[in-house]
Amino acid sequence: MTSADNLRAFKRDGRIVVVGASLAGLRAAEALRAEGFTGSLTMIGDELGEPYDRPPLSKQVLTGWVPAGDTTLPRRRDIDAEWLLGVPAGGLDLATNHVRLADGREVPFDRVLISTGVRARPWFVESEAALDGVFVVRTREHAESLRQALAAGPSRVLVIGAGFTGSEIASVCRERDIPVTVAERAPAPLVGALGAMIGEVAADMQRAHGVDLRCGVKVTQLEGDAQGRLRRAHFDDGSTVDADVAVVALGGIRNTEWLRDSGLAAGVWGIACDTGCRALDLNGLVTDDVFVAGDVARCPNPVYEYRLISLEHWVNAVEQAEVAAHNMVSGQADRWPHLSIPLFWSIQFGVNIKSVGVPTFADEVAVTQGSVSDHRFVASYGYRGRVTAAVSFDNAKWLDHYRRLIETAAPFPPPCPTPDQPVDMKPVPVDFPGPTLLAEGATVVVTGHDPGERRVTSAQQHP
């Protein structure tokens, strides 16, 4: 049989297993059917129910407008799949091509797509995390619990972490007229993603809407009462805040532990893959039958010096799913690279924040359009003299232009003025605190001497 015959047979009768039945998994399954795959398709997911959309959970759901159970994703087509829900995957055996479920069952495959995503990072002290009134927001159960807590009219909400999710939750609290304190270790909100200058704007917005914003502080203890209810938080500067609700918004943990013994290049940083979404094994060799998409994928981007980048962005999940699905049922010559410029949005304090590109891949930033004080502007980011990202506050209609600038490696700062360019436009250092993209590495040990026996083992342990 030729490889073309093999491919035809696989598309007709093959077995594809998708591990992770959320946005990326669903869109991949739909794309597989759209590409003409008629074999068996199995969807494995640790949550019950149909795939649902997560962005509304920290917005419309918490405001009380939309019930948490109402964010089920619409379908593009029938996927005719077998759904194995409610049990997470426990392992991947690439010698025999089986996924092992946590309850011991084994699911065979010819090709597998891994889209297990991330979970919420819990509060680091288990007993404190278990207090009544302490929440995370990742699943709809989380969102429903928090919505009920907000509806009960808490005296104060403490949001721990002023990234996008934490800031959105603080915004909802103010919209519901609930007193809210935001605690952030960095000097300002959003600073880890967008840098110091935008962080200052975000801080202004929060304070203007009545948020008690405390930056440069660390929450050291969540204190409960005798009934196990949260009553107070302690900070490392010795101060305290009385609150009956705390939302832990400290980012996510990638769901890769189940791949520990799989031989894939998987770890806390995600699962490395090529631009075709094919997973790399520990040695950095591309696998043929294992594909990755969504929050858990760590994919090289040629625009950013081929750095491996993991993105927890909605549209990244959709696009990687489509690329992975296409490549799962295509021959080598027909494969697509995932070459999109990253896009992200957040809605908070009545402002639409969008970004294009990778703002952390930058050394300078300049406001190129609009007015920072009005919270209506575009800032563009540059790295060694070229545009690498842009962020808009209520100016989304211009972002596509900046995408083109990034794609064409246009000079930074942009040499040509626009009618709404601030008169004092001047690039400033982007100033990211803590680990940036450049420091986000994987640690491995290389062994062996002959080319045929040199191998890599992972030196980085899962937490």
Added chain:
Amino acid sequence: MGNGPFPLRQPVSRFARRSSAGFRVRSSQYLREVGMRIVVDLSRCEGYAQCAFLAPDAFRMHGEEALMYDPSPDDARRDQVLRAAAACPVQAILVDQLEGRDAPVEASGS
């Protein structure tokens, strides 16, 4: 259901019958019997607000440019929502293409 143009589908896919994975029950915890399903690709959305003009119960502007929407709008608003989706200048609104569908099933009988 059955109010849409598509016939009700078999609740369990054909693979369920020949699978060895065992006992299944239909998950209904998050399935509602009425309502449309939509999702907006907000990375495409540029805040033109055409949807919020045409289906103001389902699409609301939060400030000048940020869109919030009801992912499961009332079926009584179906016509408005379809008009809103058609009018989106960047075609960012996806309306469910299936109305009665193969519902997912649970993996374990517990």
Added chain:
Amino acid sequence: MTTIQRPDTLRRILDYSSRADPYPLYAELRRTPVARQEDGSYVISTYRELTGILHNPHLSSDVRNLAHPMPLYEERTTPSFINLDPPEHDRLRRLAMRHFGPPHTPGLVTGLEPALTATVSSLADGFAGKGQIDIVDDFAYPFPVTVICHVLGVPREDEPRFHVWVDAIVNSIDYDPKTDPKEKLDNGVQATKDLHQYLGGLLEQRHARPTDDLLSRLANDDGPDGRMTDDEIVSTAHLLLIAGHETTVNLITNGMLTLLRHPQVLQRLRNEPGLVVPLVEELLRYEPPVHIIPWRAAYSDITVADTVIPKGSQIMLMLASGSRDPNRFHDPDRFDPDRRDNEHLGFGSGIHLCFGGPLARRETQIALTELVRRLDRPRLVTDPPPYRRSPVLRGPIHLHVEQGGG
């Protein structure tokens, strides 16, 4: 490429003789996506280049940024937001939108629907017993005029007065000093003055006795951006009055013409009223009411498709050509109401996207639904129908339709 390979293509498009079918000439134009003209201006005609430049912040809508200012606009005192750039454009459009749509007035268009239906129905009542109908004069013109008068607060009975001014203004939009008599321009300038004086009079009344219309709300605004000046209100009302009926009349008429040319689709629309929604989107792509944005200005050098358009250049945007670009739309010259992925340029794109688009959509959806329901076996009397002069706001001046037995 910036060749001048077909120097006469644009001239032939603007010439009245190609009004009935400019589309083959658009195809010719698209061979050079960015075409420099002999006078130093640029014509952009392909989809990707058009969407790109409409999102390019270096493209200016302010005549003051043209190296060679255009004659008509120098006469204007206060430009409306369609002829301004951010941040002024954004402020004025936001102020106008406060009283027309989301986020502050989200229910205005849906709230108008009963009135739209009633207006359309009473116009269609006039068809009864008539063997021949002019879709333009009997229906597609009076309908949106009634609506925009109601929304703005302009007395419907003044229509004969402002109709003359609006005609002269629309006629002067594409004034070309090289080919057109100076009179065409002068008429436009005088009509603008007359219309502004008229609208200024109405505004004075609204200051004294506010009602619930847009003029009153603009005159008495107290939002976060403050209030428009009276000159700004008059310019805004001027824009909305013209755009509010000079475009929708074309969309409705082009729609009926297209349906009569596609009888299977007309029959389908009778049986499936929901079809009107994608059908109007397809109409906006296939026979849009606005064909050309006659000028924009390069605020600084703009690179489009490897061509550098120098600062100060005049740029003409051929929207209707972009919506027929085969590199973006499959089988673009086919009218297909089931078309998916229909990101047409019928209302433009970017920050100047049509202000009244949602209202125009609902007017046209309701109008076409009622027309196919009420007309009895309609037939075109002449095909093509006679067209209005303007290549910019393109549509039939009359659309005679026979109905009933015979």
